[in-house]
Amino acid sequence: MVEQITYGVKIQVKTNFEGTFYKDHKMLFAFGYQITIKNQSKNSVQLNARHWIIKDALNNTETVSGEGVIGKKPVLLPGESHTYNSGCLLTSPIGSMKGYYQMINFTTNEVFKVEIPNFKLSAPYVLN
Structure with a gap:
């Protein structure tokens, strides 16, 4: 599990390899991830957007x-x-994701970014 705290908002990421399949004569590697966003600040916040x-x-x-x-x-x-689950498709058995959530603090009306830490995606058979 990978985790990071930005402005009192904790992001935890768990990943898993879902398998491979062919589409348009290309092999694709499917990965799932589960993200938990925990508000450890003293203010109410809302997630408005994402960037990956x-x-x-x-x-x-x-x-x-x-x-x-x-x-x-x-x-x-x-x-x-x-907590939510999502996924992505890669053209190789190894990759990574990172990004941020755009959030608003309801107490101050401040818009801020919460970093999503870089996390690895890898099929279990490619790493020892």
Whole structure:
């Protein structure tokens, strides 16, 4: 598990390899990840947007931005957490993801970024 705290918001990431499949004569590697966002600050916050940088071992980079996470913009009171599952496809058995969430602090109306730490994606058979 990888974790990081930014402005009192803790991000924890767990990953898993889901398998391989062929699409358009290309082998793709499917990875799942579970993210828990925990508000350890004294203020209520809301996640409004996400920004991801996804890389694979073939030096391909994909940038993904959008509103919320899996169709939600969770509001977290102090001490609350939100967990969700998602995934990505890579063209190699090794890669990484990192990014940030754009959030708003309801006490100060400040918009701020919470870093999502860099985490590795790897098929279990490629690493010892």
